[in-house]
Every structure is written in C-alpha cells, then in structure tokens.
Amino acid sequence: MDYTRIQAIDARIKDQVPDLSTFDKQETAVKSYEQHCISCHGAPGVAPEPFSLGMMPAPSAIVRVARQRSPAELYWVIENGIKMSGMPAWKYRLSGQEIWQLVALIKQLPKLSKSQYAQLAKQRNTPNQTASHVSETAFVSASERNNETLSGQVALQQYNCNSCHVIQGIASAIYHVGPPLNNMVNRRFIAGTLPTTRENLVKWIMNPPHFKPQSLMPNLQVKRQHAEAMVDYLYEISDK
Template sequence: MPGSVRMKTVLATLLIAALLALAGMAVFIAGGFYDISATEPHTPPVHALLEATMRRSVKVRAADIVTPPLGDAATVERGAACYRDHCLQCHGGPGVPHGDIAKGLQPLPDPLAGAVRQWRPRELYWIVRHGIKMSGMPAWETRLPDADLWAVVAFLDRLPELSPAAFTETLAATRGARCLSASQGCESPGCRPIETADTHPLQHRDAQERAKLLLRQYACPACHMIPGIVGAQTHVGPPLAGLGRRERIAGKLPNDADNLVRWIRSPQSVDPSTAMPDMGVTEAHARQMAAYLESLR
C-alpha cells in the first residue's frame, strides 16, 4: 500500500473513532446517565481525573509566584482572623467540625491542617486568590487585599502545629480583629480600602477583564445575561446587552455612569420595589462595572 494511501486510511480511522467517541458522549449526556447530585460522590475515575487536573493546573499557574516572608506574628494573627471569618465554616479546624453547609458539598472541603504538606505556599496563595471551579471554593481576589491573602497562607503554615485547644485559643485571641472584605468598609485605624491596598492582584488585569471579573464575583450573571460573560441563560433580571443605548436605568434614572453606579450600589434606594438586592459593591468596583456595562452598545 503506498504511503499516501496508508496515511489517508489512518486519518480516516482516527476521524471515525473521534466521531464515534463524540456520538457516545452525546448519548451519555442526553441520557442523563451521570448522577450529578451532591448526595452521591463522583465515581473513582472521575474523582481521580478532576483531582489530577486541579493539582496540575494550580502548580503550573503558581510556578512564578514569589512568596514573601510569612513568619512574623502579626501576619499569622491576621491570617487567623481571616481564617476564622472566611474559612472555618467550610474547612473546620483541629477539634472544630465542618459547618453544616460544607457537609453537604461534593466534593467535601478538605481539612486544612495538612494543606502545607500537599502544597507550597505560592500554590496555597493561588488557590485562596482564585478559588477552584465546581468545588465550592470561592475566589477571594476581589474581596481581600494581597497582604491578607498571604496572611491566610501564613496561618495555614502554622496550623499543623496547633492542638485543638491551641487552635481554639488562637481564634479566640483574634476576637477583636476583623478580616475586612471589600463590602465591609474600612473603619479601623490604619486600614486602607481594598481598592488602594498595595499590590492588590486585581490591579494586574486590564480594565475590561477587571470589570468582567467583578461582575462575576458580585454574582451579577446569576440574574442577568451579560455579553462577554459565560453563565446560565437566566431570565430573573433583564439581559444587559445594549445597556449603554438605553435612555433610563431600571425605568427610573437617566442613563449615565454616575446613576448606574448608584443603581449598582443601592438599587432599593432608587426603587424600593425592585427585587435586585444590595450586593455590597464598593464605589471603586461599581465604577469599573459601570464602565463596562455602559460600553455595551
């Protein structure tokens, strides 16, 4: 058989095999054969595939991150406050169980006492900053300054050393401290708003990508279809395509950037009957979101 004919045969065979695989996948999906309920775990092969994919993804993306010094007591204490406020309900701690919501997640959130044995500090930072898709692990990039993201990592580094009693005492010692999120304001002495915090990771994206990230992180696609943002085909709120061409916002306010910021931050102060909730959007974040939405023409 000539070489060219042999090559065509091989390519045709591969094409047919690929088409059969796609057809089989389509039948599998359309038939609803895979149980996606959270009361049943993934099958072992699927769990192993997802776990391996997640680990390689984190390691590759975190490879160039430079880890700052993490050993000082103030950083660890700040990390303990952030852990108490944002991590404890899902991951528990020594002698402290997962919260009820976490117990119903699938996969279950890992206890973090052994995290430093599985991950390098830069990898833990990447996970805290970006979260993990389809796991329940949220991204904190838009809600915590970079120093606090690293403070969480510093506390995780100390966590294996803490007995149940020491863990409880450590969290109790942070009772007067607050791990401020973007929506909680910045009232304590020496606190800087999250948008101006040094080296905040959100600063390293271009304006359009920052705006789309913020729209996702404030859950806007849960109710609205927004051009440029992948999400469910939801019809709870109106689609936002062409928002920049509309004369009025929510039928109430003239359509300009300042009014859109006002609507995003406090919709019920504009229209008490609206179902749109106050999502705790900061002024700076609302302006970035409004700039993107006004560009949708």
C-alpha cells in the same frame, strides 16, 4: 483530576513568598479565616458547616492542605480559586495582604491544638500591638503587580450577575430574574428611580437598597472600580 489540578497550579506559581512570620496571624487572619474559610474547611476542633459536607467535591481538610501545600500554592489557590469545585477566587475581594495573612495562619494550623485555636479565635478582636510589618509591596496581589485590570465582563461574573440577568457576551447569563442588561444604558431610569447616567449606574451597582429599599437586588459589596468596569461593559454591549 487531582494530579492535573496539582500540576496546573504548580505551572502557574510565579510569586516570591514573603517572610510569613511578619504577618499578623492572631488577629486579622483569624477573623478573615472565620469569615471566609471555616464554614467549608473547618479548623482544629471545629467542624465545617453541614452544607459543606454535601458539596461535590467535598472541601479539603485544612490541616492536610496546610501540610501538603507550599505557601506559594496556597496563595495561588486562595487568589484564583479552583474551577469545577466550590473553591472561589478571592482575588477581587481580598487584598494581597489579607491573602498572605491567611496563608501564614493556614501554615500554622497543623501545629495548633483544639484549645490553642479556640484561644486564638477568642482573642481575635484584641488589637495586636506587637505585630511587625513588612513592605507594602509584599501585600500586593499578583494581578495588581502585573497591572491587570478587571474587565467588566469578568466582574459581572465574579459578582454572579449572570445568575439573575441576561447579559450579552456571557454564555451563562440567560435568566430573567432581573431585567436584561443588554440595553440598560439606554433606559431613562434605573429601577424606575434614578435617571440613567454612568455615575448613577455605578452607584446603583454598589448599593441598590440605598436608592430603592424595596428592591430585591441586594448589596453585593461591589467595589467602585469593579462597578465602573461593569458599567463600561454595559456601554460596550448597548445598542448604539
């Protein structure tokens, strides 16, 4: 399985690697790493969170990954995730710039001592006035470069809507925690609060507690373009 995973990733790498020395590793990347990565992968002198130790398969030690994988491989894995593991796809939540910043930091981690990493973490909120910049095109993700659009069906899965709702066309969406969404667009009101219109559906998906504070549906930080794609899909599967 490990061999298959490596070969599958290698076969899909297409992106050119920008000059990693131009990315801000000491501020933005450290902050992003501690928000999204450290709980599972740890850092020099920092253990991962206890929950990750029981994951199967266990998350890889970040220093080993940094030594063994090329920047292009790291970028692809962060962007697309690894199926049948706990590694998520970040392509819909992190920009290409943020992913390359993470890659630049990860490649430096094997060279850092415990105290050096601790110092980086301590200083992560200090603006870095000397960081150089690269062309904006280097920040764009592979999906953005290829003009790919996120389908509503994929968006609903990326934000884990299928864990609470029945949704036509998504095999795993079979749960009645929340109302079924198959004919959502034909209901008069959204959660008994908002008149059902396309725009109101988009706004509801982006921030349900704003419109109904007692709602059990949390704010999943859904981007507007993703919410619009979800609503388009809900119209596709509705009873005409």
